[in-house]
Amino acid sequence: MLQLQHISKVYHTGDQEFHALKDISIRFRENEFVSILGQSGSGKTTLLNIIGGLDQYTSGDLLIQGKSTKQFKDRDWDSYRNHTIGFIFQSYNLIGHQTALSNVEIAMTLSGVSKAERKKRAIEVLERVGLKDHLYKKPSQMSGGQMQRIAIARALVNDPKVVLADEPTGALDSETSVQIMNLLKDIAKERLVIMVTHNPELAQKYSTRIVQVLDGNILSDSNPCEPTEETKQVDIQFTKTKMSFITALVLSFNNLLTKKGRTLLTAFAGSIGIIGIALILALSNGVSDYVKKVQEDTLVSLPLTISEQNQSNLLATSPDLSEKPYKDNHELGINTVLTNLLKKQIGKNDLASFKTYLEEHASKVESLTKDIRYRYNLQPFIYASDTSNGPKSILPSTLADEVETANQTMKGYLQNLNYWSELSSDSSMLESKYDVLEGRFPQDKSELVLIVDENNQISDLLLYSLRFKDPSELNDTKKLDELSSQTYQYSDFIGKTFKAVVNTNRFVKENNLWLNKIDNASYMKTQIENGLQLKIVGVLRQKDGTSSGVNTPSGGIAYTSALIDYTSEYIQNSDIVKEQEANQNLNVFTGKDFAKDPKPFSSENLTEEEKIQLAKMTPEEQAQYVQQYNDNSASTYEENLAKMGVINKSKPAAIELYTSSFQQKQDLKEFINAYNTAKKEAGEDDKVLAYSDDIQSIMSSITTLVGVVTTVLVGFVAISLIVSSIMISIITYISVLERTKEIGILRAMGASKKDIRRIFTAETAIEGLISGVLGITITFLATFPINAIVAKMTNVGNVAQLPIEVALILIGISIVLTMLAGLIPSRIAAKKDPVESLRSE
Incomplete structure (x- = not known):
């Protein structure tokens, strides 16, 4: 059944080789009791492991019913051990946390045997080895002889053709050894049993064949198996073994x-x-x-906001002013939100007319509001005063670009970071909302205030945004941990300066075209140094019981409306704005008329003079020219003015109306509804306002x-x-x-x-x-x-x-x-x- 042909096994230890088996050739009959004798280190256990497929030979071949195992893969050896080989070890090798029955059953779980069949066969084989009354005991509760019987039962349960026993009596007393040897002799009547032992007396008494091994060689074979005829190669197909996940769980x-x-x-x-x-x-x-x-119980001080562009609140439009007779007739009416929006430019409010209306009804408005703020699409450009390491933009913040992080949530947060806001120009409003901790309220366009939260704390990101702390520390966990234990004095902030650069100072006229130099570090450094100096003159804390609106700071840096007025006036008097307003059909960024059908840059569309000017530019200037040309070619006159920062004080981008109570806010809504009704009745539907309540x-x-x-x-x-x-x-x-x-x-x-x-x-x-x-x-x-x-x-x-x-x-x-x-x-x-x-x- 089994045949070893010129088997050698070499172990490598570092640079040394140890030949455990040397050119071993031997045949085994289908049923006999073979004892392999030899001293420790003679190679007998290695020979047994190779026969059992636990270890792989270095050279030669192991034939199973005439079939070579040279091409066997791991799964073939696994199936071979499961279906053909039964192992009995000197130290029993039982799984300690399993019962005797479970130890025997486990071999069958790999063979795909059903649970009921597994239990039946395991009980039968345990009864055969004399352990009928010990099925549910664990190995630790049994004697050495009993544990070896469990090992024998486990080896036999899959009905293997070969049983391999490695010193099966080595750990047993004499009486128990005799019992085990008699059991093995009985088993050898129906299958091949190969036993490794160093006890010649046991081998002589029970074996039908003795093979002596020394130094990896076979010295003698008492009953060699000689082939009587040519062995036919059989195509052996082992069933694939697989342990179910349920068995693994158990x-x-x-x-x-x-x-x-x-x-x-x-x-x-x-x-x-x-x-x-x-x-x-x-x-x-x-x-x-x-x-x-x-x-309904909080955020009373939030403004009712009316924006020129109200696209983010299309469904929160002004209420339907028509009669609602269905209300008392248990019927459902239609709120014509979409219809109203389609009848006018979507989300567009005529705030110029409404601003005039507010000014005409100033006394009424004053009784309904605590403060009114007119917002414009103009934000100052603010930089750190220190330009020794290049321009550092604080508003808008460039912190996201300076911090290396794979956290996209944090990256997005930093990109939208804005701790700068405009303070109310109404002194009573400021005094009702803030306590002055040190310094004073700002009084001039160049004055700023620091606003802290109710716990006298400021955001760590504000420190990094203002460059009080080096942004590179955001990548240093140790420094971030230390930050929580740090404190500052009010004097650390009061007197801190920044520089404001007017929007139009970003543009320079070169070759009769206005170019945006915001990415030119050298140019911007000069503009920053010559810019308006801003200085923190006070530290404020929001009073308990007050609440912050969208544009009302509860923490950060705040500037006055005077800074916006100054910036707007400066912009209006700039050369680029004057040139653009004087040439309303000409795009000052491209030198061409505003295109009705804008096309990307092409040298073919340039005049000879423009081509000459372009040729004089450096490659960097040419690339910038092309980029700005494409960016500006699709612009309109109004878009160019907006890019320059030009605003019309009579046309605010948003109006914020602050009230002192929900009731006052409701009265204000009725005031606005009255305005809408008047415009509707006058046929001026395009002036009907769509507004949103910031509470929602x-x-x-x-x-x-x-x-x-x-x-x-x-x-x-x-x-x-x-x-x-x-x-x-x-x-x-x-x-x-x-x-x-x-x-x-x-x-x-x-x-x-x-x-x-x-x-x-x-x-x-x-x-x-x-x-x-x-x-x-x-x-x-x-x-x-x-x-x-x-x-x-x-x-x-x-x-x-x-x-x-x-x-x-x-x-x-x-x-x-x-x-x-x-x-x-x-x-x-x-x-x-x-x-x-x-x-x-």
């Missing part, structure tokens, strides 16, 4: 039960991240619900903010998930080390590398499930005291609510993360050499 679960304390501690550590995320989501869900309920938009923003904060917090807490995953990876690796012998046992029974990976993947999945369930359970229990404390402190109930679907998702995430954490340890386990694994203790 194995791993039983193993974890032997380490209950460690398993629970590991699960608890892994659940900390889940607890944190679950609590954040529970609070976020409750807070979102609460925010909706407090809309701000509440929406708060809800969004809650979502963003939740995301950021979840991101931070998720770090603990990563840490716990690393910890579980380490624990799994420790489990691999502890179960090394089990790995060798399973490989000896035919388990593939995938099966081994599956076992440890199953173990991590169980850990993940326990972690997830434990985390959700703790979170659920924690919501009770949290809700009780919050209710006592704020009279708000059920602020922590965790939806069931979120809980299930978090449990799933826990399982997935732990399984991912177990990938590397499970691969390490799968790659372990089965022979080395069996030798481990």
